[in-house]
Amino acid sequence: MAEKHHDLSTAPGIWSLRQLPEMDEAQFSQWRTLLEHRTGMTLTRERKSFLETNVGIRMREIECNSYQAYYEKIVSGNEAVVEWGILVDRLTVQETRFLRDPDAFRLVSDYILTRPREVLKRRPLEAWSVGCSTGEEPYTLAMLLNESMTQLDLPPLFGVTGSDISKPAIEKARRGQFSARKLIGMDENLKTRYFRPAERNTVEIVESIRQRVCFTRLNVLDLKQAPMHGMNIIFCQNLLIYFRRWRRREIVKRLAERLAPGGLLVLGQGELTDWQPPGLQRVPSENVLAWIRRQSDEE
Ligand SMILES: C[S@@+](CC[C@H](N)C(=O)[O-])C[C@H]1O[C@@H](n2cnc3c(N)ncnc32)[C@H](O)[C@@H]1O
Structure with missing residues (x-):
């Protein structure tokens, strides 16, 4: 008899366990442009995984399962301003200390x-x-x-x-x-x-x-x-x-x-x-x- 596997990713409440796919080139470019246009920050290719991780964490929190759908949420709709405010905090490097220089x-x-x-x-x-x-x-x-x-x-x-x-x-x-x-x-x-x-x-x-x-x-x-x-x-x-x-x-x-x-x-x-x-x-x-x-x- 074939072993039975549970598909955890579709079970209610544990959606967050699902792996997000890698961002494709077009998506990366779209996010990169948005970030630079709105904050001035340029994301180098080496920072693609940083972007994927942080956008991904936020998407899991709000149970959004596609980069495109999340992008739409950020650029239009009633919650766009609030959502952008949350995301920008995750995408900025905030390292600092007293008497740093x-x-x-x-x-x-x-x-x-x-x-x-x-x-x-x-x-x-x-x-x-x-x-x-x-x-x-x-x-x-x-x-x-x-x-x-x-x-x-x-x-x-x-x-x-x-x-x-x-x-x-x-x-x-x-x-x-x-x-x-x-x-x-x-x-x-x-x-x-x-x-x-x-x-x-x-x-x-x-x-x-x-x-x-x-x-x-x-x-x-x-x-x-x-x-x-x-x-x-x-x-x-x-x-x-x-x-x-x-x-x-x-x-x-x-x-x-x-x-x-x-x-x-x-x-x-x-x-x-x-x-x-x-x-x-x-x-x-x-x-x-x-x-x-x-x-x-x-x-
Ligand atoms: C690495 S921290 C530097 C903190 C402090 N100046 C220091 O040198 O320790 C960079 C800060 O710049 C902020 N930042 C990034 N883009 C910004 C923008 N377009 N306008 C204002 N602040 C921005 C980030 O939120 C982050 O807190």
């Missing part, structure tokens, strides 16, 4: 410490972390601005804005609560001054710093709509690396427009090569890619 943060501190005192007293400093992920970068900026102001014996007159395309990342950033492991290797002084132990092996950012940092959801392709102007510091690291060169230039040009005269723009090392953004002057540094907006009409 120590040289860049040192440059920021030196920049503040060498500003004319009267300028620092006259108007609160505004900093912006573009593509801030879960908040480690803007909180680092806030801690360092606070350190610098303390060193200068000035009141902590500054604000930091973090923006990102991912809603869950922004929500996590707003909570200001992190795994205690995230502080491993951090200077003890910074740890004790800026973090408090919280529930279940987590730490939270102290209130005085949280109050100075706000978060907003913003697609960097929509900078025209961004209300940020007159920024003293713009920090944009590990976001443009996923973009084409022409788009990086476009975005940097737009970010430069949002700087106050004399303001500082910091990118990740190697993120923009062979090009000088108009109106900006390169900061001489071997380890940090940064520019200052020309001071002609500064304060």
Whole structure:
């Protein structure tokens, strides 16, 4: 008698066990185009399995069994906006940490410490972390601005804005609560001054710093709509690396427009090569890619 096999994939409730087929070339190209058009991120061929895995996980969650049907859900219909918001969070790389690029943060501190005192007293400093992920970068900026102001014996007159395309990342950033492991290797002084132990092996950012940092959801392709102007510091690291060169230039040009005269723009090392953004002057540094907006009409 022939052995009886159970087809688990068709049994109710365990649809999720079914294997999704490989994405064919046309489907990959369609998804890749959509992602680049909406976020700027280019997906290399090597990242096809990353796309398949993450789109696949989401499709299983909502019991959708064809890439095409899911694509339609993303581009049209009542739930398209919400569904896209969920998917984009899964497709973006959100790796980040406190003080990720120590040289860049040192440059920021030196920049503040060498500003004319009267300028620092006259108007609160505004900093912006573009593509801030879960908040480690803007909180680092806030801690360092606070350190610098303390060193200068000035009141902590500054604000930091973090923006990102991912809603869950922004929500996590707003909570200001992190795994205690995230502080491993951090200077003890910074740890004790800026973090408090919280529930279940987590730490939270102290209130005085949280109050100075706000978060907003913003697609960097929509900078025209961004209300940020007159920024003293713009920090944009590990976001443009996923973009084409022409788009990086476009975005940097737009970010430069949002700087106050004399303001500082910091990118990740190697993120923009062979090009000088108009109106900006390169900061001489071997380890940090940064520019200052020309001071002609500064304060
Ligand atoms: C690798 S993280 C970098 C985080 C932080 N800047 C750092 O260097 O540690 C890249 C972030 O860029 C965000 N991102 C990707 N595309 C974006 C877009 N079009 N607009 C705004 N944020 C975007 C992602 O959601 C992710 O949080």
